[in-house]
Amino acid sequence: METLSPRCILSGVLFGAALTAAGIYSPTVIIQQMHFEDFHMMKAFFSASATSALAIILANRLHFSACKPRAPNTLNWFSKYDGNLVGGALLGVGMALTGACPGTVLPQLATGIPSASYVLLGGLLGGILYSRYGKSLIRPAQAEVKADSKQIEERLTIDQVLKIDSTRALAIYETLCLSIVASVSYLAPDKPDVLLPGAVGGLLIGLSQFASLFLTSSTLGVSTAYEQLGNVFWWVYRTIVLGKRSPRPSIKATSFVLGSVLGSWGLGKALGLSGGGGKGEVIIGTLRAVAGGVLLTFGSRVAGGCTSGHGISGMSLLSVGSFVSVGAMFAGGMGTAAVLKFCGSA
Template sequence: MATTIKSILSGATFGAALIAAGVYSPSVIIGQMRLSDFHMLKTFLAASASSAIAIILTNKYNISSCKARTPATVNLFSPFDGNILGGAALGFGMALTGACPGTLIPQLVAGVRSGPLVLLGGLLGGILFSKFGKPLLGKVRMGDLVDKPTVFQSLEMTQGDATAIYEALCIAVIGSLTRFFPDGEGLLVPSVVGGMLIGVSQGASLLLTGGTLGISGAYEQLGDLFWWAEQSAVEGGKKPRPSIRATSFALGTVLGSWGLFEYLGLTIPSSELEIGPFRAVLGGILLTFGSRIAGGCTSGHGISGMSQLSVASIVTVTSIFGGGVALAALIG
């Protein structure tokens, strides 16, 4: 029970941070994929940079010992092919829906019209992955990629030195983007502040649960639960119920985003985008199926994995934005 409560509290801080940062609006995410609005990228980099500091501090004082993400493979053409293909699919889903597995929850809370259908697609994606996606995942045969999953381990650097370089790089990119693409009007807080708030929620997650942020696992666990219930009902199986631990974090995200949204009296994000039913459901399927093939989503790989300088996370995030930008250019 105590573990569940801590996970809910961790999710609540994350949900509130997403609302405060304003990155849950479909127009913000699709605008980023169209390279016309860089609020998402600035927030993302600030969140990752501040998360890196939180991870180093909690590891130093033995509060957490979270490990960097390792490659995901489907054994087609590369040890990272799961990261590449899954990341691209996730990027496609983001370009179609203006959502990701994490920001979908604040969208539902805010009453974004496409949200329920994207959620339907997300649940279908979790169900499909549970049955058909898991068998696709293989074992990485190159031991060094598992034993040394980070950039600094591969280059034989210290984590502190590598993180300092990463922080400087993030600051430089954020500064350049802010100069040429300043924040628009209507934000609760500047992009950098919003990203730092997400970084604070990363620290809360490490303190409360010992683990980093990540939400796509909840969709997979709900898919596991669906097939368990189906087997129990049809075949009378007596297998133990699968874990739904990740859903407590998702529940907390609902509560945190709803609480801040209502407290501030916010309204539905305005948008001229029209996301039709088929596009919403298909995009939702791609969001969750892709993120699980890749072993994480924009929060798990993008915020948490990048901050640990995981090679797999860097590959995944590159694929997410590459896929999303490419599809956005095709569909307009």
């Protein structure tokens, strides 16, 4: 029977510490980004994605990991990428409601942010709901067929879609990310109270990608753990209530989550970080936190990944589905933040 993996735990420790040092786990930082009032998150995000892309190239060349682009998540309702669109938008709504994502709620919990436990509860409920009702929504993507041929053509990445050289496409992406970080840093300098500049924090997150590839041969991603815990819930239900015996579901991703909490807690203690509701900090109500937590998990699983799985890993691989998911995530989050502000609930 599978047990917790020490390598996954260590990878999670490094990722959790990097998130905490980057300072992008704060609900205030996340929600202010959705309002275009603070750009610390954006700088860290694009810096992390650019660094992650280089980490993936290095891991591939050193032959300790072979990363593959992410396939689209399809509901077959209206588009090949409709799962990425719908799920990403739901994830963004959840982020605007909670000031968290499936990954950043872990440092929030470790550093004592009051709403974190309720967001996590909602996230676990979302995992339970997705495990039972959401998986059946996902359909195999319809294969593309070349004209006058029966050969199936998979075009999962930006370079494949645009039919350009992959190295050139990656160079363009790196340049774009660095240009965004440099421009935003110039126009919206980091506040004096941040632990690290956004670009430096993103660099640390990108380096934790390399650690994950070295230790586990897998790219960063958190939302899978919530789905796995949902699978365990229903396995326990079938075993105890219905008396049906079956192998226990995998809990591999849970090791990573556990490590992330430990890494964040350790660094938080070492630096004296506290998540108490200080002046100017966003206070998230209980119902809003739980409901938003459900949307975080359910949306990220419908999309096939969260901010770390798509934004840090998938976009670094130039996966089209990841760009669609992240675009929908920010659209959903910023739209929701605007509505909440208009209603006086921001």
